[in-house]
Amino acid sequence: MNLFVIIGEALRALKLNRLRTGLTMLGMIIGVAAVVLMLSIGQGAQININNTIASMGSHLLIIVPGATSSGGLRFGSGSVxxxxxxxxxxxxxxxxxxxxxxxxxxxxxxxxxxxxxxxxxxxxxxxxxxxxxxxxxxxxxxxxxxxxxxxxxxxxxxxxxxxxxxxxxxxxxxxxxxxxxxxxxxxxxxxxxxxxxxxxxxxxxxxxxxxxxxxxxxxxxxxxxxxxxxxxxxxxxxxxxxxxxxxxxxxxxxxxxxxxDFTVRNLTALATVASTTAKVMAWMLGAIASISLLVGGIGIMNIMLVSVTERTREIGIRMAIGASYRIILMQFLLEALFICILGGLMGVALGVGGAWMVSQSTDMPIVVTFNMIGLAFIFVTIIGIFFGFYPARKAAALKPVDALRYE
Amino acid sequence: MFVANQPASNPILIQLNRLCKAYELTDRSGELINHPVLFDINLTINQSEFVAIMGHSGSGKSTLMNILGCLDTPTSGNYWLSGRDVATMNSAELARIRNQNIGFVFQSFNLLKRMTALENVAIPLLYAGIGRKESLKRSQAMLDLIGLGKYRDHLPNQLSGGQQQRVAISRALINQPQILLADEPTGNLDSQTSHDIMTLFTQLNRNQGITIVLITHENDIASYAHRLIHLKDGHIVEDEARLSN
Known part of the structure; x- marks a missing residue:
């Protein structure tokens, strides 16, 4: 059985249960959109800071008059x-x-x-x-x-x-x-x-x-x-x-x-701190957003487990007429993967759209890079395989006779 | 009237040797109970035979059928199918055997609910690695042959019981298997439709030489077969060849 036929079967199964597929997909959509949006906002903030740093001039030191003391009185920096x-x-x-x-x-x-x-x-x-x-x-x-x-x-x-x-x-x-x-x-x-x-x-x-x-x-x-x-x-x-x-x-x-009586400050060092902070913030936002992706993945696993139980008899029939372990495994895995990838696509669209809206309503530069989208996709695929594998294996490992007898 | 098969003249297709099957169940206290179903079954079925296995419920006939169909594995003993020991095959090989060599017909038809008649018939071909277009073409031909060509786009619940069973038989035959295993195929059908289905089996056996193993508890259904095997409490109690009508 070639892959295209299995893909067709998986898509058909998803289409038959539109509402359920849609709701499961929603988890992915929101997760991916959140990740893309957060990363692009973070990236934008970072670029903002980098621009400011570049505008300061490079490898700069600033020397300010230092604190002095006179007769026991201490004066603040720059006062003299x-x-x-x-x-x-x-x-x-x-x-x-x-x-x-x-x-x-x-x-x-x-x-x-x-x-x-x-x-x-x-x-x-x-x-x-x-x-x-x-x-x-x-x-x-x-x-x-x-x-x-x-x-x-x-x-x-x-x-x-x-x-x-x-x-x-x-x-x-x-x-x-x-x-x-x-x-x-x-x-x-x-x-x-x-x-x-x-x-x-x-x-x-x-x-x-x-x-x-x-x-x-x-x-x-x-x-x-x-x-x-x-x-x-x-x-x-x-x-x-x-x-x-x-x-x-x-x-x-x-x-x-x-x-x-003077202080030498390294402006570049200060700028680097600011830039690093922005970077950390960006990744933290991304990490928080990816938690929603994780939750979406658990949702997929949940629904796939329900689906396997519901379709036990169907699995039995398919096995009786010649579906191998591999075919059943692939079919259910592909169903999970499709939910993820389709949800990922829509999530990217939503995230990019959201980023555009943020950039329109604020004057913050919002940056959407292909790296980000690629990252979201890799993440989504991994989630699909990771959370889809267990239910798919559960389906494929059923004994034909037990699956057929299941009411 | 003629004697349908001369077992001696045809090669052996199925051979069971001291085959036993027991289920392990856990009772309420969590103790494992060994529940034997089949005892020391010795059985040889030759190619092109038409065999009916009879017995009351609980006699082990369905279990025997599942083992013959490679859906279940025996606890002990051997099962040779076309000279190959089934116990040595892995799950992929068993799936291939079920796909290529065996056709199943069930009492409850077991069609996939959400697929049309044509698609149901085509699945075994798809599993065999044949392209979708070619599979659908062959399935159409099969449905035409069995007289259901114009119902190709009907879902199972839009077909009568007899029609559903004939779609199921088409599906069982689509890969030209050597054996047709029928588990109470007429159990859900009225007597006229039952008669039609049994006539179809007889034709398949006579004209195409397909080996048919039929499970039933009805005498008039069993009477279509040329050999009757009675199963009681997991033992073969009677094995008689009979003249076909």
């Missing part, structure tokens, strides 16, 4: 500005360092004609843009020379530009920061939210010297809020961290017994 622009220049000279970008920031009121907008002002050097992965959408960034002369130029983040200029093209126009006129030289490409949820595109970048002298003012001239340091490669991050620590301790005249 111990880092200076010349620290950043010295760090940039280190062999394992690609670039160092000092940053000072504050908040100021912007105005242009009738519009005004309050946002953060970031004073940076031209190095800052490549280091933190900013891309210029329009115009250009300011040059090293602008830094020395502390001229009033600004590069706008996308959101700030929209809020201040509306539909006008801001390049070449003059607006005011804290009532001082600034020329817009560039617009940055949008980057989206940071890991902490802050909108990175709502920002104005000006030369660090200009920010210090003309906008934010400074009680300690030359001091900065933090600096971004890019190592030459991700392999040399630890080495870079050690070199920076040694250099800054030396520059700040910190003796062996004293604590650092």
């Amino acid at each position: 500005r111990t880092l200076t622009i010349s620290d950043a220049q010295a760090v940039a000279e280190l062999p394992s360092i690609e670039a160092a970008a000092p940053v000072i920031s504050g908040i100021a009121q912007l105005s242009y004609s009738a519009n005004n907008w309050s946002t953060s002002i970031t004073g940076v050097t031209p190095d800052y843009f490549p280091v933190s992965n900013w891309e210029i959408a329009d115009g250009s960034i300011f040059a090293e020379a602008d830094l020395r002369s502390a001229i009033r130029v600004a590069v706008l983040g996308k959101v700030t530009a929209e809020n201040l200029f509306g539909n006008e093209d801001p390049i070449g126009r003059t607006f005011r920061i804290a009532n001082k006129p600034f020329l817009v030289v560039g617009i940055l490409a949008a980057k989206g939210q940071s890991l902490s949820g802050r909108d990175q595109d709502d920002n104005v970048f000006v030369p660090i010297t200009t920010a210090q002298r003309q906008i934010l003012g400074n009680q300690f001239p030359g001091s900065i809020n933090h600096m971004l340091v890019q190592a030459k490669s991700s392999d040399t991050l630890d080495e870079a961290e050690a070199e920076i620590t040694q250099l800054l301790r030396q520059r700040h005249r910190i003796t062996d017994k004293m604590e650092n």
Whole structure:
């Protein structure tokens, strides 16, 4: 008896009991849909985080002024500005360092004609843009020379530009920061939210010297809020961290017994943690969803056992007219497998549809990969064979005479 | 009138040698009880014989039939079918024997309820590995031959008892078996239909040389056979050849 005939028999048996087949299949459909949906949401979240990480720039260290204590009073991290622009220049000279970008920031009121907008002002050097992965959408960034002369130029983040200029093209126009006129030289490409949820595109970048002298003012001239340091490669991050620590301790005249007055943080490490968390979440969601698949599988086994009992006499008749162990086994196994595979197909459709709906109603990227669908199918087939085998074997192992006599 | 078979002239088809069958049952206290059904059965049936096995209920005739049909295995003794010891065959070989060499006809017809007459007849062919199209074609021919061609698409419950039994006989014959085993084939039929079925058996035996083993407790049904075997309490008590009508 060839396989096609057995397949036909199995399909016919399923068709004869539509309601039961449908309900059993529903277990599979829901299970597979849940797995596909959960995996795609998880994957989407992961991609979201990875995008954010990529937007931060690669192999970055951030150096912030550290906690200091003075006469028994301990101050929090960053409360005293111990880092200076010349620290950043010295760090940039280190062999394992690609670039160092000092940053000072504050908040100021912007105005242009009738519009005004309050946002953060970031004073940076031209190095800052490549280091933190900013891309210029329009115009250009300011040059090293602008830094020395502390001229009033600004590069706008996308959101700030929209809020201040509306539909006008801001390049070449003059607006005011804290009532001082600034020329817009560039617009940055949008980057989206940071890991902490802050909108990175709502920002104005000006030369660090200009920010210090003309906008934010400074009680300690030359001091900065933090600096971004890019190592030459991700392999040399630890080495870079050690070199920076040694250099800054030396520059700040910190003796062996004293604590650092700065902190070096590895942003990539933080990002990796976030990314790993997202991955774990994705798999956990998938695992929870696969429990429903397991329950569906048990449902199949249950219904197949009922079916075998119900059809004992039929099995006996089939054996009497020549069905072998193999044929009966295959027939019942295929019935279970069909429920699984058909249910799997519909489940994938439902899951992909659900994922599409989620992606429409939220702005989360939802990713459905063929791997995911393949995984769901392999899982479903394994469940079909695993839960279908016992009832099928029970059917096939019946003694013909007993099966025939069964009422 | 003629004597239908000369057993001596035909090769031996079925040979039972000191065959015993006992069932093991558990009683209410959980003790195993040995319940013997057949004792030391010695029986030889030649090709093209038409044998009726008679006996009251409980005489062991159905058990004997199940063993002859390779549906059940004896507890001891030997069963040679066409010279092969059935005890040495595995389940796949037994399934093949049931498919190719033996045709079953049951008292309750035992057609598959959800299949049409044509499909019921075709199943043994499908199990034999013949393609669906060819199987259905041959089944149609068989139904035509037996006079039920136009009922091909009827489900069993849409057919009369006699028609159902003839579909069952078609199914039994479709693989051209050597033996037809009929377990009370007329038990659920009226006397006219019973007569028709028995006439069909007689024709099959006479014209195609099919060996028929018939189980019945009715004398007038048994009278169609050429040899009568009486079974009582698991023993063969009488084995007589008789003239056929």
